Amino acid sequence: xxxxxxxxxxxxxxxxxxxxxxxxxxxxxxxxxxxxxxxxxxxxxxxxxxxxxxxxxxxxxxxxxxxxxxxxxxxxxxxxxxxxxxxxxxxxxxxxxxxxxxxxxxxxxxxxxxxxxxxxxxxxxxxxxxxxxxxxxxxxxxxxxxxxxxxxxxxxxxxxxxxxxxxxxxxxxxxxxxxxxxxxxx
Numbered sequence: 001x002x003x004x005x006x007x008x009x010x011x012x013x014x015x016x017x018x019x020x021x022x023x024x025x026x027x028x029x030x031x032x033x034x035x036x037x038x039x040x041x042x043x044x045x046x047x048x049x050x051x052x053x054x055x056x057x058x059x060x061x062x063x064x065x066x067x068x069x070x071x072x073x074x075x076x077x078x079x080x081x082x083x084x085x086x087x088x089x090x091x092x093x094x095x096x097x098x099x100x101x102x103x104x105x106x107x108x109x110x111x112x113x114x115x116x117x118x119x120x121x122x123x124x125x126x127x128x129x130x131x132x133x134x135x136x137x138x139x140x141x142x143x144x145x146x147x148x149x150x151x152x153x154x155x156x157x158x159x160x161x162x163x164x165x166x167x168x169x170x171x172x173x174x175x176x177x178x179x180x181x182x183x184x185x186x
C-alpha cells in the first residue's frame with residue numbers, strides 16, 4: 001500500500017498488484033506503476049503489452065539497474081518516468097481518474113485508469129514454524145542446490161538473494177530444489 005489519499009476508495013476498482021492478471025483489464029488505457037525496484041520495472045514492461053501508456057514513478061531515486069530488464073523492447077516507448085516526483089494522491093471515485101504527483105515544479109495530475117504499487121515485496125515466509133527460529137537472513141543465502149543454512153529447507157524465488165526476479169526464474173529454481181530434494185531421498 002502507498003498510504004496516500006484515495007488509495008482505499010479506489011482499491012477494488014483499479015489499485016492492482018499483478019500486471020499479468022490485471023493488465024488485460026486496462027487495454028489501451030494509461031496506468032501507473034509506483035516503485036523503483038526491479039519488480040516495478042518488470043511489471044511496467046508486462047503492462048506495455050496491454051496498456052496504451054505506462055507511467056513508471058520510482059519510489060526512490062533513479063530506476064532499477066538490472067540490465068536484463070533494461071533491454072530496449074517494442075513497448076518501452078509507451079513508458080514515461082517522471083523522476084523526482086512522489087505520489088501525493090489517487091484521485092477518483094469508484095474508479096481511478098488521475099494520479100497526483102508532487103515534484104520540484106509543484107503538483108501535477110496525470111490521467112490514469114489504474115495504479116500498480118510495487119514499493120516493496122516481503123518474501124512469503126510466514127508459513128515457517130516459529131519453533132525453528134528461522135530468520136530471513138539465513139534463508140537468503142543458498143548453495144548450488146538452493147538449500148539454506150537450515151538443513152532440509154530450500155529457498156526459491158524472491159525469498160533468496162540472487163533470484164532473477166521473474167516467475168520463470170522462480171520456477172526454474174523450484175525445479176532445481178525439487179531435484180536436490182529427490183536426489184537426497186534416493
